Amino acid sequence: MSAEHTEARRRWADFAPLFAALSDETRLGLMDALAATPRRSISSLADQTDLTRQAITKHLRVLEGVGLIEAQRVGRESLYAIRPGAIEDLGRDLAALSERWDERLAALKRLVED
Template identity: 45%
Template sequence: MPSTLQHSLPEQAPLFAALGDTTRLSLLLTLSQGEPQSVTTLAENTSLTRQAVRKHLHVLEDVGMVHGVKQGRENLFRYDPNPVKELQASLDGIAKQWDDALLRLKSFVEET
């Protein structure tokens, strides 16, 4: 594994962990669709309490995937695509390594 991937993956583990929860993933997908939203709005039409939504949003905020912005009396949360783009780049690098390994294996098998 190239050293750049080796160094970035431990730093990205908390990002992957945050995405590993279906509630947080659902909140992130909702926020990625448009405008910043309040905890109240995000809790509507779900079985989650506002407190539960807030807890999940803080996990996403801690890893930089969402940012809270104070607007009047409400705290609106908006999606930040940059951490997800970094994860995608790492996953693309891993996929390339596997593709390269499979090509080497195929070449070896075809030569014998």
């Protein structure tokens, strides 16, 4: 296995927990809510769903654990927001992966057509 391949596998393995966190419909909904109105409390997020505050807390902890959101303590509440740069970092890596696949598919097309 080449060093480049090993490095690519390590980098994408780092993103596996992030993809797993985003694979849940509820967590995607929470990300959408935080994108629309940053610095939201658990109560305000729970008011938009049929989920309990405990369930919302569980999902927020998963998102926070993979670095997508951050909490700021204000008095007795924690306010949640999308962590700056988290989505951009992922977007850059996905764009790089897409570019590599485009190059490989173009090479395959040339090989098949020749």
